[in-house]
Amino acid sequence: MKAEWRKYLDARTPRYTSYPSALHFDSSVSGGDLAQKCAEIDLYAPISLYVHVPFCRQLCWYCGCSMRVENYYSRALDYVDALIREIAMHAAALNGRGRPASVHFGGGTPNYLKCEDVERILSAIEAQLGLTDSAHLSIELDPRMLRREDIDRFAAIGFNRFSLGVQDFDPAVQEAINRLQGFDLVEACVGEIRAAGIDDLSFDILYGLPRQTLTSFGDTLDKVTALGPDRVSVFGYAHLPAAFPRQRLIEESTLPGAEARAGMAELADRKLRAAGFRRIGFDHYAKPGNSLTRAASSGRLKRNFQGFADDPSPTIIAVGASAISFVDGLYAQNEKNVGAYVERIRRGESPVVRGLARTRRESVVAAAISDLLCGMAADIGELLRVAAPAEALRICAALDRFEADGVIVWQGDRVSLADDAFLLARAVAAALDPYAAPMGGMAPAV
Numbered sequence: 365m366k367a368e369w370r371k372y373l374d375a376r377t378p379r380y381t382s383y384p385s386a387l388h389f390d391s392s393v394s395g396g397d398l399a400q401k402c403a404e405i406d407l408y409a410p411i412s413l414y415v416h417v418p419f420c421r422q423l424c425w426y427c428g429c430s431m432r433v434e435n436y437y438s439r440a441l442d443y444v445d446a447l448i449r450e451i452a453m454h455a456a457a458l459n460g461r462g463r464p465a466s467v468h469f470g471g472g473t474p475n476y477l478k479c480e481d482v483e484r485i486l487s488a489i490e491a492q493l494g495l496t497d498s499a500h501l502s503i504e505l506d507p508r509m510l511r512r513e514d515i516d517r518f519a520a521i522g523f524n525r526f527s528l529g530v531q532d533f534d535p536a537v538q539e540a541i542n543r544l545q546g547f548d549l550v551e552a553c554v555g556e557i558r559a560a561g562i563d564d565l566s567f568d569i570l571y572g573l574p575r576q577t578l579t580s581f582g583d584t585l586d587k588v589t590a591l592g593p594d595r596v597s598v599f600g601y602a603h604l605p606a607a608f609p610r611q612r613l614i615e616e617s618t619l620p621g622a623e624a625r626a627g628m629a630e631l632a633d634r635k636l637r638a639a640g641f642r643r644i645g646f647d648h649y650a651k652p653g654n655s656l657t658r659a660a661s662s663g664r665l666k667r668n669f670q671g672f673a674d675d676p677s678p679t680i681i682a683v684g685a686s687a688i689s690f691v692d693g694l695y696a697q698n699e700k701n702v703g704a705y706v707e708r709i710r711r712g713e714s715p716v717v718r719g720l721a722r723t724r725r726e727s728v729v730a731a732a733i734s735d736l737l738c739g740m741a742a743d744i745g746e747l748l749r750v751a752a753p754a755e756a757l758r759i760c761a762a763l764d765r766f767e768a769d770g771v772i773v774w775q776g777d778r779v780s781l782a783d784d785a786f787l788l789a790r791a792v793a794a795a796l797d798p799y800a801a802p803m804g805g806m807a808p809a810v
Contacts, residue, residue, distance in 0.1 A: 366769075366770070369769060370626075372791045373626055373809070374808075375794065376808055377791060377793065377794040377807070378800075378806055378807075381670075382690070384720060388720055389697055390718055393696050393720060395696070395714020395716040397694060397696065398689055398691065398694065398696040401691035402454065402681070402691060405462045405679060407460070411679045411681055413467040413468070413489060413682075414680055415468070415469045415682075415683055415684055416470060416471065416472065416685060416686060417469060417470070417472045418472040418684065419433075419477070420433055420434070420506075421433065421506075424542055425543075426614065430700055431472040432702060437478075439702075443705075444477065444484060446709040447485055447684055449709045450684070451493070453714065454681050455492035455493055458493070462493070462681075464493050464494065464495050465677050466502070467495070469503040470504050473505075473506045473509065474504055475505045475506060475509050475510055476509065479514055486522070500675075501524055502523065502524070503526060503527070504527045505553075507530075507550050507553045515553075516560050519560040519562060525562070526565050526566070527566040528565070528593075529568050532570060532581070533547050533584040534581075534584060536580070537573050537576050540575045540615070540618060542613070565593045565595070566594065566595035567588055567593045567595070567596045569588060569596065569599070569632075571600055571625060572620055572625040572808070573619075574615060576620055576628065578628060578631060581628045585632055585635040585636070594650065594651050594654050595656055596648070597647060598636075598649065600625060600629065600807065601619075602807035603616065604807070625810055642657050644656055644660045645660075645667070645672040645737055645789070646787065647671070656672065658674070663739065664676065665738040665739070666678075666738065667734050684698065685715075686698060693722040696716045698715040698717065699716075736779065736789065737789055740781045740789065742796070744759070744778075745777035759798075763779060766792055770782060771792065790809045791809040794809070
């Protein structure tokens with residue numbers, strides 16, 4: 365990284381998987397608000413479904429997800445019943461409107477659930493919302509819990525994209541984050557997934573983990589490319605122990621510094637592109653024929669809670685504890701506590717407890733930030749017109765600094781990132797964000 369850019373490495377910004385971020389949600393949004401928005405969806409509008417499975421068998425110390433270790437499967441069955449009831453609630457609100465274009469199971473660990481219970485959830489979606497054979501079904505999987513028969517069954521019931529949580533292959537790093545899974549285990553999973561006919565396989569890897577070095581991370585990257593996934597997401601670990609107490613189990617002295625983190629992200633970019641991947645946004649990579657690459661090439665790439673996505677739907681209906689729906693500018697988040705979520709559903713109440721209704725100004729800012737992160741360029745003319753005078757001056761002053769350092773090219777209303785400045789995309793996005801003053805819970809920009 366250029367010397368004059370290093371001053372931006374200590375910036376902390378939202379991940380911009382939503383705008384405004386969930387840090388701005390409050391209790392002013394109700395389940396009734398979400399139901400009203402659902403009732404206004406066009407009859408044949410595509411919708412994206414997200415199913416949150418919060419359970420894990422073991423605590424990974426780095427994890428920033430909404431999850432819990434569950435030792436009693438009976439509680440998971442109660443949760444599945446609640447999911448099915450919530451799906452019915454959304455179906456009643458939609459009243460035949462909308463057509464599911466995709467279903468994504470995230471967590472937690474979706475394959476904590478038995479295959480038959482995952483199938484029950486899909487059957488409820490099909491019965492209540494009209495799931496068709498053309499819908500894209502994806503699922504996040506923990507390789508340590510994945511059996512050959514599970515892979516075959518997930519493929520048989522229609523899942524066509526699998527995502528494996530790899531994180532890092534170095535045993536010392538795995539020990540430091542309490543997630544031991546050998547290369548041989550992941551290699552065997554990949555072979556079985558390919559044998560099941562899955563041709564869209566994604567890996568998640570993390571940089572900035574404890575005990576990670578440039579050399580060890582380079583070895584992980586070499587092993588990743590040798591396994592031949594179709595997509596790779598390269599996320600920067602965010603150490604936020606105040607928000608996620610489990611992270612207090614990680615020794616802060618073993619975490620790499622900001623410059624080392626940037627070096628790892630740049631190394632990932634070089635190695636993955638040399639292996640034939642295309643960079644998508646600023647932290648995703650995909651093979652040339654993959655649907656994510658096609659979406660990026662045609663301007664259809666989106667930024668949502670799963671990162672960068674090729675989903676055609678602007679509408680997200682999300683079920684499960686902590687899940688966030690987005691319908692026509694409205695964010696609606698469910699109760700985070702699993703037990704409280706299940707009890708609300710049992711009482712026939714909406715699980716929505718907080719959210720945000722986006723203003724026109726926020727929608728304009730959201731569009732500019734999305735364009736910048738998805739396409740590395742944005743037209744900011746409308747953003748400057750809707751901003752308050754003081755905000756517009758701040759935005760322009762921040763962009764002037766980025767332009768002076770060669771991070772961006774600013775011509776008229778168009779702002780473009782320099783190709784080698786992709787790691788600073790979120791820092792530049794924060795310059796466009798009127799809410800960008802540092803808040804607790806924000807992740808490092810790189």
